[in-house]
Amino acid sequence: GNINNIPLLRMHSAKQGWKVVDWENPISQQEKDKFSCSWTKYTSSSTRKSARxxxxxxxxxxxxxxxxxxRWIECDVISTLWKANVHDRHSVYVEIGANIGACVMExxxxxxxxxxxxEPHP
Known part of the structure; x- marks a missing residue:
């Protein structure tokens, strides 16, 4: 089907209310002018795997x-707890408030x- 009809692929704008995310251009020029980032290396706690x-x-x-x-010890604990508990290939880790994604990277x-x-973005 049409990706624009999927309700979960919507975002909220304070001035415009909810709108469908344009995946060809997901960040508006206003947001692009306001936010920028730089790449750095993230290394995991025990496997020492890394990614940008x-x-x-x-x-x-x-x-x-x-x-x-x-490192943020809270992120290390999350992966340790995941590995220590029963889960299968259908289990899902949900992170609400991911910020820049350090715990997700872990x-x-x-x-x-x-x-x-x-990360909710007003």
Whole structure:
């Protein structure tokens, strides 16, 4: 079917209400002018696998820590808890409030979890 008819693929704009996400151009020019990011390396806690992650360009404590190679212990605990509990190939890890995705990166690099993550954006 038409991707524009899928209700979960909608986003909210404070001035315009809900609208269908244009996947050809998901970020408006206004957002593009307001937000930018820089790439840094993220390394997982136990497997030491790594991937690039896009962090905020602005002076942001969380982004600055990731740039320095620091870790958030809360993210390490999430993947440890996932691995310690019963799950199967249909299990889904849902992260609401993913921010820039450090915990999602940990889950991607440390587990075989199916992941749904989002950061509400006004």
């Amino acid at each position: 992650i896009c962090v905020h360009d602005v002076n942001d404590v969380f982004s600055n820590e990731l740039r320095r190679g620091a 889950m991607l690099l440390e587990t075989d979890a199916n992941i749904i993550a989002f």
